[in-house]
Amino acid sequence: MSVTPTSTRQIVLASRPTGAPTSDNFRLETVDLPEPTDGQVLVRNVVMSVDPYMRGRMNDVKSYVAPFAVDAPLEGGAVGEVIASRSADVSVGQHVLHGAGWRDHAVLPAESVTVVDTDRAPASAYLGVLGMPGLTAYVGLTAVAEMRAGDTVFVSGAAGAVGQIAGQVARALGAGRVVGSAGSDDKVARLQEIGYDAGFNYKTAPVRESLREVAPDGIDVYFDNVGGDHLEAAISSLRLHGRVAMCGAISQYNATDPVPGPRNLAQAIGKGLTLRGFIVGQYPQLAAEYRERAAVWLEDGLLQADETFRDGLEGAPQAFMDLLEGANTGKMIVRL
Structure with missing residues (x-):
């Protein structure tokens, strides 16, 4: 005993x-x-x-x-x-x-x-993948950004727990193109192995320039894990009626002083952009739906x-x- x-x-x-x-x-x-x-x-x-x-x-x-x-x-x-x-x-x-x-x-x-x-x-x-990070990715894309088939989706912090899943879920939901940022060349290479169309190392060049290279025709959805220069770059690249799911702002978590907002936020007016913050706990009704769909995606090899x-x-x-x-x-x- x-x-x-x-x-x-x-x-x-x-x-x-x-x-x-x-x-x-x-x-x-x-x-x-x-x-x-x-x-x-x-x-x-x-x-x-x-x-x-x-x-x-x-x-x-x-x-x-x-x-x-x-x-x-x-x-x-x-x-x-x-x-x-x-x-x-x-x-x-x-x-x-x-x-x-x-x-x-x-x-x-x-x-x-x-x-x-x-x-x-x-x-x-x-x-x-079957817990909070996976559900966060699903909620952000579906309920918050209202992603549609054919959308071009940009995910920042794409090699992290939420970011990896967000890109793959976007692909499973029919995104036309999925691009992401990460902090090393090895991480960018991994993104492309798991289904991202392209990615960039945000440490090697300005984010706005890099985003335009991988999404030259603009983006429809931005899944924001980083904030800061990534959010500013996304606003610049978002097309008419683009949507932003504001999940996190890891670039600012250790800041000791208030961080200024995006300098180009006024573009949201003419473009008719939607920027929505969210907390995954606000969407408990989607948990069972996500687990069911994620189990299928895992079995089919669409989700790693x-x-x-x-x-x-x-x-x-x-x-x-x-x-x-x-x-x-x-x-x-x-x-x-």
Whole structure:
């Protein structure tokens, strides 16, 4: 008979970053682990996610989700194995998706976890292509940008977890041309291997010039993960009634001063552009639809998803810092 642990490790926010996070902003702690009570499960995490949005939660500012608390454990997506259960709905041995990452174990209400099938797909897939990044790409293209067959679609940060999937989903939905930006020549080459028509390294030339080279006739949809010069370039290239799905602005997450908006925003008037920000959690009704379609696309080879792995809870802060510097191709995952 296995013995349930009485303590566990967790990463807490030691202090709020100013600019780019450093290792001093994180602390690894060992804490007591309570036994589950009625309706709860004890989960041993096997993989956890680090995501760009977490940088915003490290600031003490009002946003769409509460900021992380100093000296409290960080949170984020994770998949783990249930090792003890006081719930009739979740059994020992099942794997579950939940929001208590950044720790080795978690005691959670059974209604807050989602059972996933790790025989159908590896646990990490539920943090990437079958999880929040995949749904984000789908929501941004369909509900927000209202992409239509034949559209030319530009995706920034196209080698990241959301960007990789966005380009492939656009192709599966009938886009006429799909182009993307990434931070290295190797990443650009990978984009073309997974279905992008063209891509460019945004570090080697001005984004506006590079975008015009890969999409000389303009674009209809811009899926924005980067903001800044990418958004400005996209506005310049968008055609009449073009649409922008504003998903993220990773180029600005570590900024310490307010960042000016696009200098050419007035073009949105004459072109009749639509710029819409969104949070994936605002579209729960599309989750089942996406999972169903994604399963078919995966089986048909229309959807691939790269993963970049780091090992050990103690390595999670560095994985997060590396993510913000673009060290990942596809989804950054920490194995626990």
